[in-house]
Amino acid sequence: MPNRLRYVTANAVCRLPVAELDEFSASGLWAITVPKAYGGAGVSYVTVAEVIKIISAADSSLGQIPQNHLGVLDVLLQTGTEEQKRHYFGKALAGYRFGNAFSESKSKNAGAFQTRIRFEGEHAVLDGEKFYCTGALFAHIVPVAGVNEQNQAFFAFVERDNPGLTIIDNWDGFGQRTTASGGAVLKDVRVPSSAVIPAHRAFDEPTADGPISQIIQAAVDTGIAHGAFEETLKHARLARPWIDSKQDFGWQDPFSIATIGDLQWRLHGTDAILAKAGQAIDQALAEPSESSVAHASVIVAQAKVLSAQIALLVSSKLFELAGTRSVSGTLNLDRYWRNARTHTLHDPARWKYHLIGNHVLNGIAPPRHAWN
Numbered sequence: 323m324p325n326r327l328r329y330v331t332a333n334a335v336c337r338l339p340v341a342e343l344d345e346f347s348a349s350g351l352w353a354i355t356v357p358k359a360y361g362g363a364g365v366s367y368v369t370v371a372e373v374i375k376i377i378s379a380a381d382s383s384l385g386q387i388p389q390n391h392l393g394v395l396d397v398l399l400q401t402g403t404e405e406q407k408r409h410y411f412g413k414a415l416a417g418y419r420f421g422n423a424f425s426e427s428k429s430k431n432a433g434a435f436q437t438r439i440r441f442e443g444e445h446a447v448l449d450g451e452k453f454y455c456t457g458a459l460f461a462h463i464v465p466v467a468g469v470n471e472q473n474q475a476f477f478a479f480v481e482r483d484n485p486g487l488t489i490i491d492n493w494d495g496f497g498q499r500t501t502a503s504g505g506a507v508l509k510d511v512r513v514p515s516s517a518v519i520p521a522h523r524a525f526d527e528p529t530a531d532g533p534i535s536q537i538i539q540a541a542v543d544t545g546i547a548h549g550a551f552e553e554t555l556k557h558a559r560l561a562r563p564w565i566d567s568k569q570d571f572g573w574q575d576p577f578s579i580a581t582i583g584d585l586q587w588r589l590h591g592t593d594a595i596l597a598k599a600g601q602a603i604d605q606a607l608a609e610p611s612e613s614s615v616a617h618a619s620v621i622v623a624q625a626k627v628l629s630a631q632i633a634l635l636v637s638s639k640l641f642e643l644a645g646t647r648s649v650s651g652t653l654n655l656d657r658y659w660r661n662a663r664t665h666t667l668h669d670p671a672r673w674k675y676h677l678i679g680n681h682v683l684n685g686i687a688p689p690r691h692a693w694n
């Protein structure tokens with residue numbers, strides 16, 4: 323499991339966490355959502371969120387990397403043939419990591435794809451450029467999103483060493499530095515048609531795929547908040563008291579005590595809504611309907627809003643309570659804020675407020691896509 327000291331070093335020098343990732347995936351945690359019918363544990367999404375939160379508290383890059391892997395497994399469950407499910411679930415159980423080549427930096431919006439997929443007999447051919455390919459550099463198989471002539475999205479499971487697929491290590495974000503969320507280029511990439519699933523069907527009908535993708539993002543942010551809170555407690559206890567406090571130690575400062583109390587209840591509240599979101603997803607998986615999926619999207623959106631707020635708040639208050647010495651570069655404490663600021667930009671929180679309010683006030687179900 324992730325070691326925080328190892329992570330601090332890796333993050334500071336931008337060393338990709340290859341050994342840590344191997345250890346993480348070898349633990350079997352990447353396969354915990356494989357359904358029991360296909361040999362997996364089929365755990366609750368309450369458990370999935372808790373696992374990602376714990377990992378992210380130590381290393382938020384490691385916590386983020388499996389996000390698309392877990393999302394793809396659900397799309398496979400919803401849209402794959404029985405043969406495809408047996409094959410790719412088996413790969414996951416054997417320790418294979420699925421990356422992603424979904425997003426594009428030059429398309430009209432996050433849900434639009436310029437990458438094309440065309441079917442030629444028993445094969446599919448893909449051409450295009452991708453970015454934000456988190457996990458692809460470490461993956462054994464890279465699911466690629468492409469659209470056909472009818473603008474319907476498909477996922478192609480492309481082997482990492484497939485001719486024509488080039489993964490580019492050009493991620494230079496100031497946070498989540500070791501996710502290797504760089505680009506990919508596909509030139510005449512050919513795969514068997516049996517390696518392609520109609521991903522658009524996961525949203526044509528009500529499924530929990532969007533909430534599943536989002537709860538993992540919320541769990542990462544909640545984990546960042548927990549990691550930052552641990553550091554805040556540690557350094558607040560070591561800080562010198564302010565001269566006007568008339569106290570001997572920093573941990574006696576009444577304003578520090580009050581701030582810690584404020585952060586604690588907010589963090590516990592976020593934990594609670596994250597667990598409730600997992601329960602809503604489990605219900606939507608058990609009984610998929612327009613109503614259950616909409617409910618899951620709304621509860622997960624609440625978790626996403628709260629987790630983003632608390633991650634940014636705690637990672638900032640850390641410095642306020644720890645004092646000037648906490649900005650020393652050797653401590654690398656700024657990684658929590660950098661990671662929180664970077665990861666919370668994955669999709670805008672302002673639209674989560676709108677989603678929640680529109681459902682509560684007007685009874686409007688959230689649009690179905692990977693960001694809801």
